[in-house]
Amino acid sequence: MSVPVTVSRHRFGRGALITLLLLAPPLLWLGVVYLGSLLGLLQYGFYSIDDFTAQVVQQFTWATFASLFSTPSNLDVIIRTLLMSVAVTLACAVIAFPIARYVALLRGRSKAVWVVLVTLPLWASYLVRVYAWRLILAQEGVLSWVLAKLHLTSLLDAALSLPVLGGPSLSSSYLGMFLVFVYVWLPYMILPIQAALERVPASLVQASADLGARPFQTFWRVIFPLSLPGVAAGSIFTFSLTLGDYIIPGVVGAPGYFIGQMVYTQQGTAGNLPLAAAFSVVPIVIVMLYLALARRLGAFDAL
Amino acid sequence: MTSRPSPGLTLAAWLGAAFLHIPLLLIILYAFTSEDRTYTFPPPGLTLRWFGVAFARTDMWDALWLSVRVACLATLLALLLGSLAAAAMSRSHFRGKDAFSLLITLPIALPGIVTGIALLTTIKRVGLEPGTLTIILGHATFCIVTVYNNVVARLRRISPSQIEASSDLGARPLQTFRYVLLPHLATALLAGGLLSFALSFDEVIVTTFTAGSQQTLPIWMFGELFKPRDRPVTNVVAILVMLVTLLPILLTQRLSSGGDYMHGGGKSS
Amino acid sequence: QKAQMLTSLGQNEGQLSVIAWAGYLERGQSDKAYDWVTPFEKATGCKVSVKVAGSSDEMVSLMNQGGYDLVTASGDASLRLVAGGKVQPINTRLIPSYGTVNPKLQSAPWHTVGGVHYGVPYQWGPNVLMYSTKAFKTPPTSWAAVFKPQTLADGKPNKGRIQAYYGPIYVADAALYLMKTQPALGIKNPYELNEAQYAAVLAVLRTQRTLIQRYWNDANVQVQDFTNEGVVASASWPFQVNTLKANKQPVASVIPAEGATGWADTTMMHVAAKHPNCAYRWMEYSLTPKVQGDVAAWFGSLPAVQKGCTASTLLGKDGCATNGYADFDRIYFWRTPISRCATQGTCVPYNRWVSDYIAIQGGR
């Protein structure tokens, strides 16, 4: 319950001067250096590359940005990445929720153990985990080995024969890439949801039961809406991490490029920094919009 | 009603945990494989050889040491900037407050590659030599938010009357900071610090762009994964890191669960 | 600005930092026997630090960042570095062993511009056609094996069992294939394509896209793919072939009738190198036959110095033959395609190769 608290005008000292002093160093770093860097990068998006010399032409043009949307393959990259990010985020939320709820209900030692269980994968090197997934997903890898033992190979074949999502094997299909993304970012989703769930007062759950709601109704109408800030906070991670990753799409999955790979390749190759910059604007814009939305849902208090 | 997890929920949670941990088990298993190139499953045989090989790699130790240094310094910087930002934000409303909170979140919300390239262009522009310093600065940029979030949450829980009470009892602002604020923030700083240490320690993408010729551990691993031989060595190192970091995780657990008393100042217990 | 060439060597700076392919500069960390950096450090007092790069593109961007002395650049990176003014001309008189370099490489166009040398050849190798001996009862004789849909000897189609290199430079492989199989197009050099030729090449690559299991970018991953992903044919490096054979996998390699593309790496020096004396000493040292042979043995490549084939016990006496030393003349080495080309006036430049090849990989 929110107890009205009288907020003093000066919580930790007096006056605007101290606020300014406190604010200056982080603002200088983030507002000037970091934001400046982003703007500096943006600037390149308005340059172009000379076809003959392969040098950057430092002259204002919309052409580079226009090529993002006028070139079908570029548009493909953007759409492909977006769809994957959305799918990964949704899947993470769906898988994370029961785990988070379970951990939130636990008490004492078993809770501590579970929190460690959830955080531990974050500490095993990201790269090693990604490469480990190749072993799992390979055509003759762990997963097919297990499925063969269980006589479920036909299930896998059915999944692989899906249009777009499937492919010759899990490790060279979008399905496989999706699995790896979900795996790698899952803890980032569990932790904020769990924190949000723990902030749902027990009395609300009781009140709901008292008013005749069955456990599922209580979950759907009270617990879930109140933990949305946590979901939003977690999805900031899963969404933006998927949006910019270039390592996972390089190691597993179908051939198409992702935004991260595109930026990486373009800035390295022939130094096409303008196109790279234009491409990085896409995640910047999407993330900004997303943050504005998440903010509405109260994600910032739940990060 | 003491809510207990229903059987369905328990099953779902255990399945989720299995999903999270089976790959880790696999990493452990393949640190012992006797066959190092094709990674067939199940592995043809087991050996302890890779541990010896890994420990003998001086470049691995160098990379590890660099990573530790970078993570420590980046965390320190993040602690400083993050706490300052949190302190400023917990004060009265000022114009642009919302924009500022967005700004702090940005480095972690934007994909690492954007942050990396953006910083790189600036580094080049100001003529800075990419090196340990630029790695640290890059890492600190996205670590600030983890510290900030922890501290802001804690400051929100400290009742303002605590600070007023201290002042009322004759403590000058610095004393209030030393005797009241700092003890309250200690665990939040620790938790935020550990998280940012972890983020920095495992960061590949931003480092790729801001590093000079030095190799942090993840960059070393990246090279090693591309390298023709000794792939299991990376698994050995991954296990090592997991084991070593289990300790601080457990520690934070302790501290954050013991943190309940922190708001026990009110009337109702 | 054009950097001035060094005319004489001075005091060692005690340090050297190099961007290299993984495995190019080994100091015995993986295997004690493979160590050619420590002897150099002992001999010269130059402490070597290595930055491993995963691709030519990464090398270019690292060189753009600066802070390095040397880079082992492949042909598709070297000219970009020269054009970008990132590397300095090399005074071959300060490198006594330069004369021992395979004469065909001494003035190769990917490091020699207008008669000026911008580097010292290090290693080279062909992009061979690797195939599964189970799927191919007789060795394939044409790159058609990876470009044309067909049913293989094991009775199954090649669809979904083919790999291709992910780098845009692979467009040249398709160009080479067309150069030999459709002379009417008039392709004279797979790196110099006019618009019409280029369009035909892309068509070949689009057809290939339907056959592809993955575009490979990591040699180790390709080894795994041949082992447990059911891949049967791909353009590849001798390294993967050797590894798979050592693992008793049923593979072999061949250079088909059309010939092959290949890479030849050159040690190049940054314009603003801080340790030029150590750099020159390394370039000289890198041509030592034993070093050349050791690198070839470790990496599965071929030495730029003929004597390297015999000077290394690690490589063995058949090493050069196994890795394809005899095929030098059939190899079209990687270079960066540029607009102003020798054979046809205007050619399609590399940045278009990049965007088009990316589009093809995405299914466009």
Place this chain on the structure above:
Amino acid sequence: MSAVSLKHLVCTFGTTRAADDVTLDVPEGEFYSLLGPSGSGKTTVLRLIGGFETPDSGSVQLFGQDVTRLPPYRRDVNTVFQDYALFPHLSVLDNVAYSLTVRGVPAAERRARAGEMLDLVQLTAFGDRRPSQLSGGQRQRVALARALAARPRLLLLDEPLGALDLKLREQMQSELKGIQRHLGLTFIYVTHDQGEALSMSDRLAVFSAGRIEQEGTPHDLYEYPRTAFVADFVGRANVLPGERLGRPGTQLALRPERVQVLPAGQGTWQASVREVQYLGAQTRLELDAGGIPVQALIASAAGLPAVGDVLGLRWDDAALRVLER
């Protein structure tokens, strides 16, 4: 028929016996209060009735049906929680309509019935607000309306007025009582405020350490307290040693307002004034009668004594109550 009938309920937490052999019977339509100091087990008993705790032993019957093992959502009871427990993400109207929503009542009917309830608690205009936009008293009313919307036959209220300030509390007291009477519901009302319990209840039970000390009408409890605890908790009482009153071995309770103050020398006992507390209409005197502290409550209108004055005390023997030990 009894609305609630508890039989030998026991509920322990660790080593604390929060409810210790509680037996209770509340007829339908009654306003029944549970009164007791903090930690005496009032909330625990309420939670046992609501189904939020399971007893270690004993049984809970509601309207003749044994519900001991039923979960809360299967019981025909509703609760107004101590902290209101309003759903912060729902509007006031949706909060009130919650029980109808989960029962699948169609939207139109839901709105109509929730609207009626809001009318009842005089919050008609507030349906669209969020709970956080309401004052404490308004929240309290929403919680009430929400519980009533489910049309329970029995309503449980856990210190519903605890967080309100005095004036508001008094106003809400009479509103609550009015609604209970108007709807003819059974109320079980938890409070630690004896004034509230006395003025509102038909009957009440006084709790101490998990047990019922005494049960009865307000008048019974005030006039005939059986133990020193009840005598002092329900109103104030002078607990006097029987030795000084000719009944050795007993303790006797005497209400302060039954003590008459006379000029010095008169009356049964002589006492000196230790403290004078002006309470407005009345004034409380704390006196010292030869080592025995005595309180007296006198009308302020009469002249007030000063600290240190010596007075005579007298009382009607009929006002003395013998207490159980």
Place this chain on the structure above:
Amino acid sequence: MSAVSLKHLVCTFGTTRAADDVTLDVPEGEFYSLLGPSGSGKTTVLRLIGGFETPDSGSVQLFGQDVTRLPPYRRDVNTVFQDYALFPHLSVLDNVAYSLTVRGVPAAERRARAGEMLDLVQLTAFGDRRPSQLSGGQRQRVALARALAARPRLLLLDEPLGALDLKLREQMQSELKGIQRHLGLTFIYVTHDQGEALSMSDRLAVFSAGRIEQEGTPHDLYEYPRTAFVADFVGRANVLPGERLGRPGTQLALRPERVQVLPAGQGTWQASVREVQYLGAQTRLELDAGGIPVQALIASAAGLPAVGDVLGLRWDDAALRVLER
């Protein structure tokens, strides 16, 4: 000399005038209360004295010295906060010793003086506990001891008993009053409980909407309220229209205990009983006298009327107070 002297204090938050031209004078050694409903600005005035807010205009003098612009740690005042604000990370003893610690008092002396304070509030044995291990009443005492350890000449208390239950509150009231008298300190005491304010204070000020409505001794305020607001807030009052009492254009206050209840037909007014509230010693009647609601407070000992009965009412004209509009 005045302990506190406030002159024309104004303090606004946004558009709210939390303190609106407040002028006050508290002599040394007095127990002075600020009484008023929630949001009337009591806390704001206290915070202005303590130095936690800066006034928009006006001045604050403590013991003759102008402190309007001094920060709290430079003022010789201490505060007992509404939520106690104990430091959760320090033991009880360290909490009490806090003001000595920050002044650099040596450890031995610190412990001794803090120990004394704990003795004073009867918590000698609790020095090593954490605040979270104490009950509400105990915490309240620690907060008091902590404030007293600084040896202030003036103590500010912001509803220190607000969260305690009734019995505990009554006990703490007399302890507080005892300590104040014993140490001869000046107390400024904020409360919204009129009973508490009347019984404890030497003088009090009644606040409404940031302004002082009336100031004086408890007796003054109870007997001679100047406004309807004061009449009703300090105790209960019937506010009657002058028209019906032969004094048109005025409003008159009449205390419920001054209303005498007679058999039907007798007395000045006839009224029917709408509600009977048994309060123990007394019973409150809510009556309807020809459309005018009237409350009466009668002794329970007399026979009680029932709802619906018609009674006669009478009062002494001297008990009527003319109110300012």
